[in-house]
Amino acid sequence: MNRSARRVSTIIILLCLALGAAWVWKQYSRPGKEGSAALFRTATVTREDIQSAISASGTVEPEELVDVGAQVAGKIVSFGSDAAGQIVDYGSSVKQGMVLAQIDDTLYAADAAQYEAQLGQAKAAVVKSEADLLQLKAKLVQAERDWNRARKLGPSDALSQGAYDAAQSDYEVARANVAVGEAAITQAKKGVAQAEASLARARQNLAYCTIKSPVDGVIIDRRVNIGQTVVSSLNAPSLFLIAKDLKRLEVWIAVNEADIGKVRVDQPVVFTVDAFQGKTFVGKVSKIRLNASVTQNVVTYTVEVATDNSDGVLLPYLTANAKFILGERSNVLTVPNSALRWRPRTTPSVLAGKFGGESEGGGNDAQQASGSGGETAHKSHGSAVWVLRDGAPERVPVRAGLTDGVRTEIEGGEIKEGMEIIIGTTSPNASSGSDQQAKSPFTPQIMRGGRH
Numbered sequence: 001m002n003r004s005a006r007r008v009s010t011i012i013i014l015l016c017l018a019l020g021a022a023w024v025w026k027q028y029s030r031p032g033k034e035g036s037a038a039l040f041r042t043a044t045v046t047r048e049d050i051q052s053a054i055s056a057s058g059t060v061e062p063e064e065l066v067d068v069g070a071q072v073a074g075k076i077v078s079f080g081s082d083a084a085g086q087i088v089d090y091g092s093s094v095k096q097g098m099v100l101a102q103i104d105d106t107l108y109a110a111d112a113a114q115y116e117a118q119l120g121q122a123k124a125a126v127v128k129s130e131a132d133l134l135q136l137k138a139k140l141v142q143a144e145r146d147w148n149r150a151r152k153l154g155p156s157d158a159l160s161q162g163a164y165d166a167a168q169s170d171y172e173v174a175r176a177n178v179a180v181g182e183a184a185i186t187q188a189k190k191g192v193a194q195a196e197a198s199l200a201r202a203r204q205n206l207a208y209c210t211i212k213s214p215v216d217g218v219i220i221d222r223r224v225n226i227g228q229t230v231v232s233s234l235n236a237p238s239l240f241l242i243a244k245d246l247k248r249l250e251v252w253i254a255v256n257e258a259d260i261g262k263v264r265v266d267q268p269v270v271f272t273v274d275a276f277q278g279k280t281f282v283g284k285v286s287k288i289r290l291n292a293s294v295t296q297n298v299v300t301y302t303v304e305v306a307t308d309n310s311d312g313v314l315l316p317y318l319t320a321n322a323k324f325i326l327g328e329r330s331n332v333l334t335v336p337n338s339a340l341r342w343r344p345r346t347t348p349s350v351l352a353g354k355f356g357g358e359s360e361g362g363g364n365d366a367q368q369a370s371g372s373g374g375e376t377a378h379k380s381h382g383s384a385v386w387v388l389r390d391g392a393p394e395r396v397p398v399r400a401g402l403t404d405g406v407r408t409e410i411e412g413g414e415i416k417e418g419m420e421i422i423i424g425t426t427s428p429n430a431s432s433g434s435d436q437q438a439k440s441p442f443t444p445q446i447m448r449g450g451r452h
Helices: 003-028 106-153 161-208 337-341 348-354
Strands: 040-044 046-062 065-069 074-079 099-103 210-212 217-222 238-243 248-256 268-273 281-288 293-295 298-308 319-336 380-389 392-403 407-411 420-425
Touching: 046 268, 046 298, 046 392, 046 407, 099 238, 106 161, 161 210, 248 268, 248 319, 268 298, 319 337, 319 392, 337 380, 337 392, 337 407, 337 420, 380 420
Parallel strands: none
Antiparallel strands: 040 420, 046 248, 046 319, 065 238, 074 099, 099 210, 217 238, 248 298, 268 281, 268 319, 281 298, 293 298, 319 407, 380 392, 392 407
């Protein structure tokens, strides 16, 4: 081949490459009226209710629990009966004063009998002391008469000095004996009081062998079995856990420190539990605990939410998925959050001439829809969505309102219900599987099932 032929071949090859590049540019980089709609993913403007909320999880807890313990040691010999006449067990309904369990009272009954006998002895000692005092008083009277007679006679021929001194001494001893007798009575009465106190303690310990319900409620947990020995020490062993009223429950919710500032007392809360799919429960914030917990450098606060359980559906310790309601809107226009984040990918100069000065990127339009839900409680005047006009995206200013993290409330004169708005782009030849990427004429093709 001569030089001229090679030159012609080179020119033909270059022309083919140029035509191929122009075709690729036309098909992939310049979406026009024909087929441009296939390059954009769209969504519909809908009218619905929207709710801004903080999401968190927690546990359903009884509003008030009573831990019933044992104040004496011993072996559990029997359980009592509940309101339905059944043996006390998990879930039993009990009334105040009902017998829950019986501890073996053999030793405590013996102690009570012993102290009762001691009390009888102490009372008998009082009676004896009183009788002794009467005798001593009688002797005092006799000694006083002898002494008075001796004083009248005085030491003389009729009364010797020895007899005179003996009468005086007998009188003084008799007086002292009366005082001793009175002290003995006082001591005996104190012995009675001591015996009564010991007997009262023994009887109380005997009464403690019968475990009774201190409140009306439901047995949440039974922690002992018949034959088990309970040992009372500094801390009373727990036998039963009673919920006073399962018609009033609480949900203890762990709220992240970033969201706790948006939670307030009496704030409405809705929650669900996995046990009852499709059912939503309501409540109100009753308390925000100040003792934060730190787990792996994550700070959370426990928020107590009161809820009504009059129908008895909720059970203690269910896991609750809760939402703290920050704001609600009814029957408003909404769009997916991605519609407020999308921008056409083109140069700033083209956008300035064709789309009113907006360039790729832009920050304000997406700020109101990029949160996790519950951060938009005011109107944003810098937002916009994009619609297709004559095959090209056109910016439509809107005011963004509440967001639930998925959809955002919008307002705007040109926005109507049912309008299609752009939420993203896609390849014109996109399909499922391995054909999702656009095919280029310059990409090597893999032979599939053909002959070599």
